[in-house]
Amino acid sequence: MTAALQLKDVCKSFGPANVIEGVSLEVKRGERHAIIGPNGAGKSTLFNLISGLFPSTSGQILLSGRQICGLKPFEINRLGLSRSFQVSNIFANMSVRENVRCAVLWSLGYGHSFWRNIGNLKEVQRKTAEVLDKVGLSDKADVPAVLLTYADQRTLEIAITIAGGADVILLDEPTAGMSHSETNRAIELIEMASEGKTLLIVEHDMGVVFGLSDRISVLVYGEIIATGTPEEIRGDARVREAYLGDEADFAEVTA
Incomplete structure (x- = not known):
């Protein structure tokens, strides 16, 4: 089955600065997929590339098998992708x-x-x-x-x-700045909104990420260093090091 969203070796440079470096990612139809990473990892830039706000420097971005690089945001939206x-x-x-x-x-x-x-x-x-x-x-x-x-x-x-x-929904930090009760309500809305659809979400609240996602990709300095289920990501030493700088227990961050 064709992936809902597929990135193939996507790169983005701003002058001499390489912000996204060869990202390849496949989001399956009906999947809730989260992208996490430290501040400055390039998460919002990646969303801007997917939604057409920024042009990519190189690589391919496919929506339901169709190349969308070079299309304007409203054209991508009309093909079935919406973002916040x-x-x-x-x-x-x-x-x-x-x-x-x-x-x-x-x-x-x-x-x-x-x-x-x-x-x-x-x-x-x-x-x-x-x-x-x-x-x-x-x-x-x-x-x-x-x-x-x-x-x-x-x-x-x-x-x-x-x-x-839209069949594919991109949410960029939807619970940022919310209280605990507001976050719980937002999670309910996100689950409802993404039912039967494909969700790609950037979120800093690890409780939201690990409670909502089917799979998680970790972006660090413009590169995806790991993709897997919440359990696989929670136990990945590279992820622990990226977030905590050492081999500390990442489970404490994601609980």
Whole structure:
């Protein structure tokens, strides 16, 4: 079966600085795959390459077997890949409902149309309401997104991802800055959002990573040094050294 997402010897340089050095990675369909690594490892850069925000210097990136290097972010999105960012990326002055509805419109094939009354698009209204209910934002549907709490803004991003109908979802540190209870709620939303889909996630919270992922890849200085199940990664000496600088017990970090 063709992998949902495949990277083949991907490199990225900024002038003389090599940030990503020959990364090869295969994410299976329906898999929840995490990328972890120390600060500055190149995790967000790798996401930017996959989503088309940065052009790669060399290598191949395949989405369901199709080469996507050189495509623009919106073109990649329309092929079935959606992503979130470390910093909330929403339409701040639009309501929660309007934010979700924008994603729904594109997913149902509606482009720019100045003469179409959105209120008459019953399927758009139904799906928008369905997504808001699923993520628990129905009671905030008419609230301007800028007035949401930080956790609710992150929830709105997940809602937009769901509404877009993408088969491959990239989440960049979705629980960063959240309290313990907010993180638990976010995990539930991520599990719900990725059901039946392929998830690639960058996350610093090891409890989230090891509780959510089917497989984990470890990125260090632009290179993947290990890929495996949570149990395999937890026991890998190279991973312990990358995170702790010695052979200390990585299980304490990932518990």
